[in-house]
Amino acid sequence: MKQITLAGITVPQTAALAPMASVADTAYRLLCREHGACMVTGELVSAKGLCYGSRGSAELCRITDAERPMGLQLFGAEPEFIAEAVRRLLPFRPDFIDLNMGCPVPKVVNQGAGAALLKTPELAGQLMREAVKAADGACPVTVKMRTGWDAESVCAAEFAKRMEAEGAAFITVHGRTRTQFYSGNADWKPIAAVKRAVKVPVIGNGDVTDGESALRMYAETGCDLVMAGRATYGNPWLFAEIEAAVSGGTFTPPDxxxxxxxxxxxxxxxxxxxxxxxxxxxxxxxxxxxxxxxxxxxxxxxxxxxxxxxxxxxxxxxxxxxxxxxxxx
Ligand SMILES: Cc1cc2nc3c(=O)[nH]c(=O)nc-3n(C[C@H](O)[C@H](O)[C@H](O)COP(=O)(O)O)c2cc1C
Structure with missing residues (x-):
């Protein structure tokens, strides 16, 4: 199996599990790792909640060894809270710390966080800079973004270049805009544009549903790794299916x-x-x-x-x- 190294983490080039709040909890992540997910990310954690000592936020940061490589994901829009939250995440020894710049839900975007950061690239850059500084070389910092706020403002390549310049160790791109939420088809062209624009590894995400679509995502975007979310619902076998597809093996679906x-x-x-x-x-x-x-x-x-x-x-x-x-x- 071909291996790929992202931010110092070497994994088989198969598929990662997407972070999914309220779905991809510890049990889910363990199950997907057992079925071949090469990397996982925790549910998004409020930077402010973590800084204010919220028990719920801290619970979301627990990592068991069998889940690794595993990243923890933060959302927030205030540089000082992001920096402090990064420092608070370090004792959990995440394999990477991901900044969420894609979450579309009003509760998050109304505070200027998640996908709203696509509209404020300078602030987004500052958040990445502060996070990298706070991690102080102890942990890579990454970003998961959408392609833009709406169809008129797709800015993925430019935005990704700024993230790279501020120190992002790899970049995950979900091929939808904020206004699409989860509807319509993901557009993989901006993912390919990001891949051409940056030197750091790029993870492609959005509508990978089977072995065939995973191969297509690799071929059409040139991405370094694919990431799957909703297609894993009740279907952790998706990872074995993708592994078989990329390695030319056969996959027998479970009965x-x-x-x-x-x-x-x-x-x-x-x-x-x-x-x-x-x-x-x-x-x-x-x-x-x-x-x-x-x-x-x-x-x-x-x-x-x-x-x-x-x-x-x-x-x-x-x-x-x-x-x-x-x-x-
Ligand atoms: C229920 C649910 C929860 C999600 N929670 C998060 C999250 O916490 N952080 C994040 O970056 N993306 C989150 N996402 C987005 C997914 O990571 C992924 O980008 C999106 O579902 C597209 O991939 P897919 O087509 O393979 O599902 C969530 C998606 C769903 C459906």
Missing amino acids: AEARLNEMLRHIRMILERSEKSERLTMREARKHALWYLKGYPGASAFRGRSASLESYADAEQLVRDYLAYYAAQ
């Missing part, structure tokens, strides 16, 4: 039973790591459960029952019932 066994294991991983009661934790686990049978007969009834799971025993019963139904098809 219904293998999918459901992995779903149960995923739920156990969530329960083992939760400090909440089984009932409350199952509420968070439900969304993962209902993703596992996408496209299968009876998937909508399965989703309906997944949405009301109250215990692990309920999940086991659901799996038994589904497999009996499936065998009778």
Whole structure:
């Protein structure tokens, strides 16, 4: 397998897992690493929240060795908070610290952070400069950006060059503008433009859904690594599929039973790591459960029952019932 080195981190050139707040938590990241994700990033953390000692923010920074290489991601728009937050992240020994310049949600952009920084490149540059200074060589600082604020202001290459000049060790580009949120198709052309514009490694992201699209992302953008997000929902096998595609191997998709066994294991991983009661934790686990049978007969009834799971025993019963139904098809 071909290896690639980004910011001193050497990984197989397969696919990284995208950061996804409220989805890609510790259990999810571990599962994806086991299935071949070559690198992961934590859920976005508020720089201010971390500086004010928010317990929730600090909890998002925990890294277990099996997750590595793993980055931690910050959002914020104030240089002094970003710098202090970077210093507070260092004891968690992240493999890289990523600055979020792509989050589209109003709560984030209304404070001038996330994708709003695409409209204030000078401030974005200052944030990167301060973050790199605060990391003091102990940890690479990177950025994850969108292609622009809206279709009229796509600025990816220029913006990426500024990030590189301020010390970004690699740059991840999601091929959508802020106003697109997650709709429409990702535009990979600005990713290719970023790759041509900078010398640091570039990670391409947006609409990588299978082995074929991963190969296309590599070929069309020249990116150094691809990153996948939503296509991993209930489908950690995506990483094995991409690995097979890039190495010319074959990939055999899991059957219904293998999918459901992995779903149960995923739920156990969530329960083992939760400090909440089984009932409350199952509420968070439900969304993962209902993703596992996408496209299968009876998937909508399965989703309906997944949405009301109250215990692990309920999940086991659901799996038994589904497999009996499936065998009778
Ligand atoms: C539920 C959800 C949460 C996300 N949270 C983050 C985040 O915390 N930080 C970030 O940089 N991007 C976040 N993203 C964006 C993804 O990392 C990724 O850029 C986007 O989903 C496009 O990739 P995909 O088409 O492979 O899903 C999130 C996306 C989703 C769907």
